[in-house]
Amino acid sequence: MSLSRMLENWSDLNKQDYYEDEPIMWGMSIDLNKCTGCGSCVTACYAENNIPTVGKEKCGSGHSMHWLRIERYWDEPEGEADLDIKESEYPERGAHFAPMMCQQCNHAPCEPVCPVAATYHTPDGLNAQVYNRCIGSRYCGTNCPYKVRYFNFFDFQEDIPHPLEMLLNPDLTVRSKGVMEKCTFCVQRLRSAKDAAADEGVRGHVADGAVQTACQQSCPTEAIVFGNLKDDKSKVSESWQSHNVELDRHEQFNEDERGYRIFEELNVEPSVMYLDRVRNTEA
């Protein structure tokens, strides 16, 4: 198959679902119209996932550590009405925000480059990171187009003063020095949801709404929707369908819809859909 034919038929190539028998594929949808950039999702993520707060200095030297970050964009003023405020520090329309976490790519660039297979794809569509297997080559972080993988340059959690280590979440590891880490879609919550479902005699299937990620739970405007993409009636897949976003398409050909996935033209097949912010450029 020539390269051009391969590129033309890329979407068909993508349609192979290696995990079609799996009842679950986790996905997310984030409505940027609703996002106010308040940062509660970031705080919730820190609390839930034992993420160390590294401080301003370490962030400045490239040792930042936040599984979920709020990216802030300032719009260039456009149109006549904006001309007089072009020079101002705070353009009238203000910033707009995009929460950015691991997109759990189905064709993840981080996975094939790991020399020890510490990152791999789980059957339920997560991009897993096995901390005890990671040797800290940081190749995955280099290869990630979203730059959402973070490396433990230090043993941050050893500095916690005594009673405060009780705040750590026992459901997941406290990562140590030399280990790569990233958003897991709160896999400990997914695991306990499956556990609860198994108690009721259902294996594998988790009812829609039975599990929330920490960021979703804390979002005051409910901009984040999380759920099972293989369940047609779940909130998240209804959101994907209504905005005409499909998983195995590397470009969403919909001019009128707001749905898109970041960097989908790279064919990485992210599981997170964003809904573009609508603005009144006339005002």
Next chain:
Amino acid sequence: MRRVKTSWALNFGKLLFLLALGFVLPLGAWADDVSNQEQPFDFPHARHAGKFKINCMYCHSGARRSKVAGIPPVAKCIGCHSNIPSVRETPRIKKLFTYWENKEPIPWRKVHDLPDFVEFNHKRHVQRFIFKDGRSTQQTCGMCHGDVKTFSVGRKVKPLTMGWCLSCHEQFQGDSDIGLPTPAKRWMIPAAATDKPLVEMKHPQPAVMDAEHPATMKASEIKKMSNQLPKALKEKFVRAPHDCWQCHK
């Protein structure tokens, strides 16, 4: 000349071997000591679980409903022992009542301590083997904790390593006989570890398994067993990826 060279190499090899042995042996002994360290006092499991046949889950009551089995609070000990005057004056019980009167917990040392990155769920195993399959409690708990009814204080007798876990889970992955809604598609389910008669099984099962020691099966036997599986299942068996995130966190 040649003979001299050989013997030098041989001696060097012996030296290396001895050195290596010298390093490995004390380390092994040390590792064993950590898991079997001294406890505040010798709790006689043999008397409670062995002689009086108290169900494991009477004291370790978390096992059936949570990830951790749990150590009973002092109140649970006192609840029975305040009504057993015959042993009230024995040294261990005196010590127990000292803790009770001082309102202190007994500082037990953790014996079966898995690394932080390992997720083990007691509930799933207990619900499956005891409540669903109807195995005896002591047999089920004994798979990982050894024959506790003969112990005094708890000891770590099984390795509790990943390979040891997999030696059980790997044999049973594949088809399932317990009426799952999704047939034959699940991985890592210890499907065959039931007491159901073999004739009802859809495919030949391993001769499971001396239940007390599920990990004792030889590799050659596992291979023989997997060769008997139906072809479709065998392919699945071979290709089935292990989902690390089921047990690692």
